[in-house]
Amino acid sequence: MTAPDPSSLLADLAGGSAPFALIARDGATVEVLTGDIVDVELLADIPLTDAAGTAREVLALVPYRQVRERGFVCHDDGAPLRCLVIDERVALPRAEVMASLPSSPVPLTDAGFDIADEEYADIVRRVIADEIGRGEGANFVIRRDFVAGVDTDPRVAALTWFRALLEHEKGAYWTFAVVTDGHIAVGASPEAHVSAQDGIVTMNPISGTFRHPAGGATAETLAEFLRSTKETEELFMVVDEELKMMSAVCSDGGRITGPHLKEMSRLTHTEYMLRGRxxxxxxDILRETMFAPTVTGSPMQNACTVIARHETAPRGYYSGVAALFTPNGAAEGATHDLDAPILIRTAYLVDGRLRVPVGATLVRHSDPYGEVGETHGKAAGVLGAIGAIPRDAPAAPPAADPDAPTAPRRPLGEDPAIAELLASRNDRLAPFWMNPQDPDGSGPFAGRTALVVDAEDRFTTMLAHQLRHLGLDTRIVHWSEVTDADLDAADLVVSGPGPGDPRDDTPRMEAMRHVVGRRTARRDPLLAVCLSHQILADALGIELMPLDRPHQGLQKSVDVFGEDASIGFYNTFTARVNPGDRRGISYGPDAPVSGSEIDVAADSTTGDVYALRGPGFASVQGHLESILSRDGMRTLERLIAHAL
Structure with a gap:
């Protein structure tokens, strides 16, 4: 079969009305996909087979509103889960495609951000104070949109922008254009959200954004960025959040490799790779991983609630995914491979209006004006590439022999000093998540059962994975579904972490108090983690209070009953005793056990309680399952052994 002429094929697409997609993802070719559009309501409805049961390829645009499938809140704009059911695929040489695409700039009118810089800075301040400062989560992504008018024919604009991104935006995971009736998306996404091939699931958390200075990035300017505590912790937090997802869909929980650099035209990011079976x-993999914490926040469920509070308009497809399902020949089970980049660094064109949504990850260290600058930098990556704003000039080469040949610039990640800085980050991380792992049913607690009560933080999936490594037959139950029969039947109950103020009287807090209270009253083995640790401390009459500065994504070395342990903390509230107290504390009259039966691990200066243990129970303020807990598995085993 004769290969189609790129010029004729692309001209037909520009002048026609049929839907199509262009995808560049291998550096050499551009895939041209054509077929019919089918809009569906649920991910399960994505039509991977025809009426006869024959597998077919589908490209799906998954909007942010699909988080409703997980029971999360959002501003529902009705954006369709749009599927291009592919009936023809053609791979064309990238250079020939670029030569055949239009290149004249697309004029924009009335261009600018929909939210002014000062107004966005105020939103950042409110999120830090009212959300992170009140224990609602560790980090949140709040977006703003660059908007403009476009008078050019939409299909011509799409092809023009696609060509510009191919030429000027480097380092993208996918460069793509998806053209359907009434809606166009053109982008250069740096980040693969999730992929599945031959039974291997891969996620690619990217966080930390280095905005290149005028003239381009250098090893010296990048090194300063890599030493930033804020940027380092930001990446660690999103790795933790994506490991929660990996632990939910992979039997071996997921293994970390990296970190690496993702170098683009105006920005450089840091990233890890997570892989599991x-x-x-x-x-189902896509549903359990909706959506990336790098564009939402953590914990995920509460991040959606915070987004709904601080973003006044729906997100559309921003922070959703483009998901390509390709038949792999399997007769049953996972009959399709999946490749799904995040819909960021993407321009949308609807009814003559361009929209480029961008967001900044807000953490406890965030500087409001720094986050304003980050949104400008991310928008510029797209806008500069498509010619909407001036493009960066390349860095001037150092003075040298003018007659000497010019060598291509070495990637910054290959600079020895940069490589050493990147590798040093792993010195802080838990070896458990860096090594291959697959529970085999053995372990010190083999033959016993564990029930993990989920208080709306999916750290519980990582906890459950660790418990299985310790030999426990483990299942997770949501706080709203757990019964007394469930609680009484388990050999060990792990009362989990969650967002919010432990002193509140919400249904969730009341349910977690019941879990903790029932197990301690019956002296049935209990491990209480983070929020549940605070609830246990409160039941024992220990005072609860907010921290002066939230410990969100903070690594500390603390004394846990005579052993130093490096542990990751994600807490805004703390239980506090008089510094130095370990036994004989004056507990409240309704406490389930007497003070003489309790051992307390607390900070010798502040009195912050890091762990408790007593008859049939143990608790810990930190997250032993976090990648920040280098001594997590050892400490978890010690506390469970005490509780049992």
Missing amino acids: SDLDPR
Whole structure:
């Protein structure tokens, strides 16, 4: 079969009305996909087979509103889960495609951000004070949109922008254009959210954004960025959040490799790779991983609530995914491979209006004006590439022999000093998550059962994975579904972490108090983590209070009953005793045990309580399952051994 002429094929697409997609992801070719559009309501409805049961390829645009499938809140704009059911695929040489695409700039009118810089800075301040400062989560992504009018024919604009991104935006995971009736998306996404191939699931958390100075990035300017505590902790937090997802879909929980650099035209990011094994349907994998914490926040469920409070308009497809389902020849099980980049660094064109949404990750260290600058930098990556704003000039080469040949610039990640700085980050991380792992049913607690009560923080999936490594037959139950029969039947109950103020009287807090109270009253083995640790301390009459500065994504070395342990903390509230107290504390009259039966691990200066243990129970303020807990597994085993 004769290969189609790129010029004729692309001209037909520009002048026609049929939907199509262009995808560049291998550096050499551009895939041209054509077919029919089908809009569906749920991920399970994505039509991976025809009426006869024959597998077919589908490209799906998954909007942010699909978080409703997980029971999360959002501003629902009705954006369709749009599927291009592919009936023809053509791979064309990248250079020939670029030569055949239009290149005249697309004029914009009335261009600018929909939210002014000062107004966005105020939103950042409120999120830090009212959300992170009140224990609602560790980090949140709040977006703003660059908007403009476009008078050019939409299909011509899409092809023009696609060509510009191919030429000027480097380092993208996918460069793509998806053209359907009434809606166009053109982008250069740096980040693969999730992929599944031959039973291997991969996620690619990217965080930390270095905005290149005028003239381009250098090893010296990049090194300063890599030494930033804020940027380092930001990446660690999103790795923790994506490991929660990996632990939910992979039998071996997921292994970390990296960190690496993702170098683009105006920005450089830091990233890790997470890999694990799964035999789930790829649509189920996609549902369990909606959506990336790098564009939402953590914990995920509460991040959606915070986004709804601080973003007044729906997100559309921003922070959703483009998901390509490709038949792999399997007769049953996972019959399709999945490749799904995040829909960021993407321009949307609807009814003559361009929209480029961008967001900044807000953490406890965030500087409001620094986050304003980050949104400008991310928008510029797209806008500069498509010619909407001036493009960066390349860095001037150092003075040298003018007659000497010019060598291509070495990637910054290959600079020895940069490589050493990147590698040093792993010195802080838990070896458990860096090594291959697959529970085999053995372990010190083999033959016993554990029930993990989920208080709306999916750290519970990582906890459950660790418990299985320790030999416990483990299942997770949501706080709203757990019964007394469940609680009484388990050999060990792990009362989990969650967002919010432990002193509140919400249904969730009342349910977690019941879990803790029932197990301690019956002296049945209990491990209480973070929020549940605070609830246990409160039941024992220990005072609860907010920290002066939230410990969100903070690594500390603390004394846990005679052993130093490096542990990751994600807490805004703390239980506090008089410094130095370990036994004989004056507990409240309704406490389930007497003070003489309790051992307390507390900070010798502040009195912050890091762990408790007593008859049939133990608790810990930190997250032993976090990648920040280098001594997590050892400490977890010690506390469980005491509780049992």
